Amino acid sequence: MATSTVEDYLKTILLKSTGDELVSMGKIAEGLGVVPGTVTTMMKNLAEQALIEHYPRQGVRLTERGRLIALNVLRKHRLIETFLVATLKMDWSEVHVEAERLEHAISDAVLDRIDALLGNPETDPHGDPIPSRQGKLDTGIYDTLATCAIDAPVRMVRVTDQSSDFLQFAERQKLIPGETIRVLTRTEVAGSVTVQLDNRQVVTLGFRQAGSIQVASAGTG
Amino acid sequence: MATSTVEDYLKTILLKSTGDELVSMGKIAEGLGVVPGTVTTMMKNLAEQALIEHYPRQGVRLTERGRLIALNVLRKHRLIETFLVATLKMDWSEVHVEAERLEHAISDAVLDRIDALLGNPETDPHGDPIPSRQGKLDTGIYDTLATCAIDAPVRMVRVTDQSSDFLQFAERQKLIPGETIRVLTRTEVAGSVTVQLDNRQVVTLGFRQAGSIQVASAGTG
DNA sequence: GCACGCATTTTGATTAGTCAAAGTATAAAT
DNA sequence: ATTTATACTTTGACTAATCAAAATGCGTGC
Numbered sequence: 171m172a173t174s175t176v177e178d179y180l181k182t183i184l185l186k187s188t189g190d191e192l193v194s195m196g197k198i199a200e201g202l203g204v205v206p207g208t209v210t211t212m213m214k215n216l217a218e219q220a221l222i223e224h225y226p227r228q229g230v231r232l233t234e235r236g237r238l239i240a241l242n243v244l245r246k247h248r249l250i251e252t253f254l255v256a257t258l259k260m261d262w263s264e265v266h267v268e269a270e271r272l273e274h275a276i277s278d279a280v281l282d283r284i285d286a287l288l289g290n291p292e293t294d295p296h297g298d299p300i301p302s303r304q305g306k307l308d309t310g311i312y313d314t315l316a317t318c319a320i321d322a323p324v325r326m327v328r329v330t331d332q333s334s335d336f337l338q339f340a341e342r343q344k345l346i347p348g349e350t351i352r353v354l355t356r357t358e359v360a361g362s363v364t365v366q367l368d369n370r371q372v373v374t375l376g377f378r379q380a381g382s383i384q385v386a387s388a389g390t391g
Numbered sequence: 392m393a394t395s396t397v398e399d400y401l402k403t404i405l406l407k408s409t410g411d412e413l414v415s416m417g418k419i420a421e422g423l424g425v426v427p428g429t430v431t432t433m434m435k436n437l438a439e440q441a442l443i444e445h446y447p448r449q450g451v452r453l454t455e456r457g458r459l460i461a462l463n464v465l466r467k468h469r470l471i472e473t474f475l476v477a478t479l480k481m482d483w484s485e486v487h488v489e490a491e492r493l494e495h496a497i498s499d500a501v502l503d504r505i506d507a508l509l510g511n512p513e514t515d516p517h518g519d520p521i522p523s524r525q526g527k528l529d530t531g532i533y534d535t536l537a538t539c540a541i542d543a544p545v546r547m548v549r550v551t552d553q554s555s556d557f558l559q560f561a562e563r564q565k566l567i568p569g570e571t572i573r574v575l576t577r578t579e580v581a582g583s584v585t586v587q588l589d590n591r592q593v594v595t596l597g598f599r600q601a602g603s604i605q606v607a608s609a610g611t612g
Numbered sequence: 613g614c615a616c617g618c619a620t621t622t623t624g625a626t627t628a629g630t631c632a633a634a635g636t637a638t639a640a641a642t
Numbered sequence: 643a644t645t646t647a648t649a650c651t652t653t654g655a656c657t658a659a660t661c662a663a664a665a666t667g668c669g670t671g672c
Contacts, residue, residue, distance in 0.1 A: 175629065195650060208630055210651055215628090227637065227650055258504040268501055275496035280489055283479040396659065416620060429660055431621055436658090448620055448667065 172221075174274035177243045178202060179212055180221060183232055184240035192229025241301040246273040246281055248294035248301075253284050255295040262295040263337035296337075297328030297347030297384065315353060315363055315380035323352050324385035331382035343373050350388050356380075393442075395495035398464045399423060400433055401442060404453055405461035413450025462522040467494040467502055469515035469522075474505050476516040483516040484558035517558075518549030518568030518605065533605035536574060536584055537598050544573045545606035552603035564594050571609050577601075 172180070182201040186193045195213070199206040217224040221236035232240060250269040254260045260268075282303070285291075292308075293299050299308040312327055313319075326349045329340060340346065344367055354364045354372065363380040366372050375383075393401070403422040407414045416434070420427045438445040442457035453461060471490040475481040481489075503524070506512075513529075514520050520529040533548050547570045550561060561567065565588055575585045575593065584601040587593050596604075 173628075204629090205631060206650065207632085207652075212629080254501065258501065258508065260501070260504065264500070268498055271496040271498075272493070275492040277489055277492075279485070280475065280479065280481070283481065287479065394658075425659090426661060427620065428622075428662085433659080 172239055175212075176216065176221070177239065177274055179209075179216060180232065180236050180240040181243045181247070183222065183230060184237065184244060187232065190231070192225060192231055194229045198230075238305050241305040241307060242278075243273055244307070245301040245303070246276055248298055249281060249284055249288070249291075250276065251294045251296070252288055252291050252300070256288055256291075261338070262341060263334045265295070266332050266334070293328070293347065295347075296330075296332070297326070298330075312384035312386060315351075315365060315375065315383045315385060316356075316377050317381075318353060318385050320353050320356060323350050323388040325350050325388050326383060327386050328384040329382060330384065331379065336379065336382075343367070344369065344371070345373065345383065351385070393460055396433075397437065397442070398460065398495055400430075400437060401453065401457050401461040402464045402468070404443065404451060405458065405465060408453065411452070413446060413452055415450045419451075459526050462526040462528060463499075464494055465528070466522040466524070467497055469519055470502060470505055470509070470512075471497065472515045472517070473509055473512050473521070477509055477512075482559070483562060484555045486516070487553050487555070514549070514568065516568075517551070517553070518547070519551075533607060536572075536586060536596065536601035536604045536606060537577075538602075539574060539606050541574050541577060544571055544609040546571050546609050547604060548607050549605040550603060551605065552600065557600060557603075564588070565590065565592070566594065566604065572606070 179198065179202065182198055183193050186197045186201055195206045195209045199209045202209070213222065213224045213230055216222045216236065217230075220233055221239065222230045222232055224230050247269045250272050251262075251265045254265040254268055255262050285303075291300060299310075301307040313324070318324055326345065326347050328347055329337065329345070331337070345351075350368050352366050354366050356363045361377040362374055363377065364372055364374045365380075400419065400423065403419055404414050407418045407422055416427045416430045420430045423430070434443065434445045434451055437443045437457065438451075441454055442460065443451045443453055445451050468490045471493050472483075472486045475486040475489055476483050506524075512521060520531075522528040534545070539545055547566065547568050549568055550558065550566070552558070566572075571589050573587045575587050577584045582598040583595055584598065585593055585595045586601075
């Protein structure tokens with residue numbers, strides 16, 4: 171059985187993976203808040219267990235086995251978040267931290283019950299897709315408020331910024347997955363984007379924050 | 392913050408405490424499935440943190456601080472068990488193991504929500520009392536099927552045997568806290584007890600098993 | 613009053629995970 | 643082609659938790 175530390179490494183590698191590029195030690199170290207030397211040491215361990223392929227000084231990639239474990243952890247994380255918000259009425263800005271601990275303690279049996287209780291949801295409260303029990307994950311590529319067309323109405327799909335502060339702000343402004351919004355202006359030099367919500371309210375965001383909000387054209391589902 | 396190992400030691404000491412007697416190394420070691428030497432080592436550590444008083448070669452006792460932590464863990468354990476049975480419809484024979492892991496991962500904030508969702512229950516599915524958030528625990532002394540009067544109807548209060556096999560058997564036989572039952576015969580030499588349920592069904596138990604079922608006179612609540 | 617048995621304590625070693633700091637490879641820049 | 647910046651790897655050390663096995667203290671019985 172994978173320890174909860176191993177689960178965290180695998181999950182981080184999955185989340186930092188884009189396409190089939192290798193994931194660097196630095197990225198993993200940053201994601202987990204450890205020094206790079208620690209990551210190198212752990213990567214040898216994971217490679218021995220055939221959970222990753224390690225190309226020294228280049229990076230790592232999950233094997234199929236490693237990927238399945240990582241997806242299972244991610245599934246737990248996101249279902250727990252959904253449960254905490256939907257059933258226990260907690261605020262979406264606080265559930266990430268809770269799920270971070272619970273994802274390692276909850277069994278598949280309990281998770282299946284929670285999944286059923288929630289009606290087999292496909293996304294969590296932040297709009298992140300929930301991997302299926304079989305390990306399928308929707309990896310659709312979306313525009314963000316930093317890249318989408320101006321003036322066209324779009325549907326909010328996902329908020330990838332996990333900081334509690336930003337999420338609290340977003341909720342107050344009704345910037346929530348499912349809402350329909352429209353980019354009014356985007357000023358490169360100023361690094362700012364203004365968007366208008368369904369309820370006519372106008373909000374201004376920095377480029378970094380705008381980039382963390384994924385959207386799809388309003389008719390897509 | 393107490394590690395989850397420390398929480399387990401404190402919880403075990405609380406559960407093995409009777410009156411104000413000291414708890415021996417052997418009891419703790421047995422309860423946790425470790426060798427006695429390991430317990431001695433850990434007791435020094437806990438004593439330094441003022442979580443227990445350690446009387447070498449005699450035993451240990453929880454301090455007020457240690458007791459509060461232990462009660463909080465026990466509260467989590469029992470509320471989680473109740474949640475798993477009441478909300479997720481799991482079998483009471485399987486929830487102990489689940490709660491054993493979850494009790495260390497769940498925050499007080501989440502626990503309070505679960506407590507409210509369940510309607511602030513006073514006992515878990517096995518009839519074990521749930522400590523209050525303030526750390527009050529009902530330590531009532533009860534008769535058991537091995538000691539109570541013959542023929543008098545009694546109400547089942549609690550099943551202290553945690554083995555999954557016995558709990559499955561108990562559930563099939565409707566030996567569940569809340570039920571009213573009556574001891575028909577008790578044979579010391581044979582070490583057996585027969586009881587009759589509300590529905591006239593008769594069940595025979597060994598002395599050890601009978602002793603794990605606590606009862607109160609049928610009118611008490 | 614002495615020895616015996618037994619629980620407890622001590623000692624030395626192991627594993628998982630981590631850091632600080634020194635050493636090394638490599639791609640980019642001159 | 644040599645230098646340099648930077649990321650990666652290695653090394654040595656530390657903590658928490660554990661075990662096996664040897665050493666120790668102590669109440670009981672004789």
